[in-house]
Amino acid sequence: MKFEEEIQQKKFKSEKQKATLNLLFTSGWLVNKHKEFFKPFGITNQQYNVLRILRGQHPKSISTCGIKERMLDRNSDVSRIVDRLTLKNWVSKETCPNDRRLVDVMITDDGLALLKKMDDAIDEIDQELGNLTEKDAELLNELLDRVRE
Template structure:
């Protein structure tokens, strides 16, 4: 099925088609990730935070440090950490050097959860099983170019005056 028929709109040009196709496809990928992590009582963002904390372990990280490493920079990291703390997956302590900050570290229960998820991560890889390894690498390169293009275009959009 052609993309235009699948989404039911007339496409202006190949750049619009690529942009909309990327947005549309990211929804499918996101839903696949959400379904996977829901089986473990987590959201994709919560898993991402736990993954970062495990990579940092045993070094604690602040809320802002965690946010900087998150895939989704828009997430409310404080609320995310509160939920993970309530589930017992992280320990949160006040930073002894700066009382405005907290130190976040993966708890023993968080380590156990991550160890249980690890053997199943290949299920997430299977979301892109229609691509061979070379195609997956090519897609990653193209997506890096897309992010670079978006960063440059975003700067131009912010500085270009609006014509009324």
């Protein structure tokens, strides 16, 4: 459905204003789709993001500061997310021996197993962009990169 129909508004100050609002609307739509996808796995978008970062580091650890730098949502409370993942035995943490102010975090075997299970289903969420061809998605990525430049 067209953006104007979704929000029941046809007049915009400019195409740039419309694009900005459309981007915000679509972002919220995708976030909600992701929430629904992650619910059966007992995980949130932010927790999944942290686990993917840790899997990329595996078998090395990374500090919570390093995780925050790589997060998609940099406003997330990484310490709280790590604490919740620790309770679920998906990550382990320990004080950094070189700097006691830092906490080093590693993904556990259980965390890796969860991601493996999710990998088999993750294509489903990527299909939310199913109306786009690979070429369309490439163009969208280029345009979004330009917006942030």
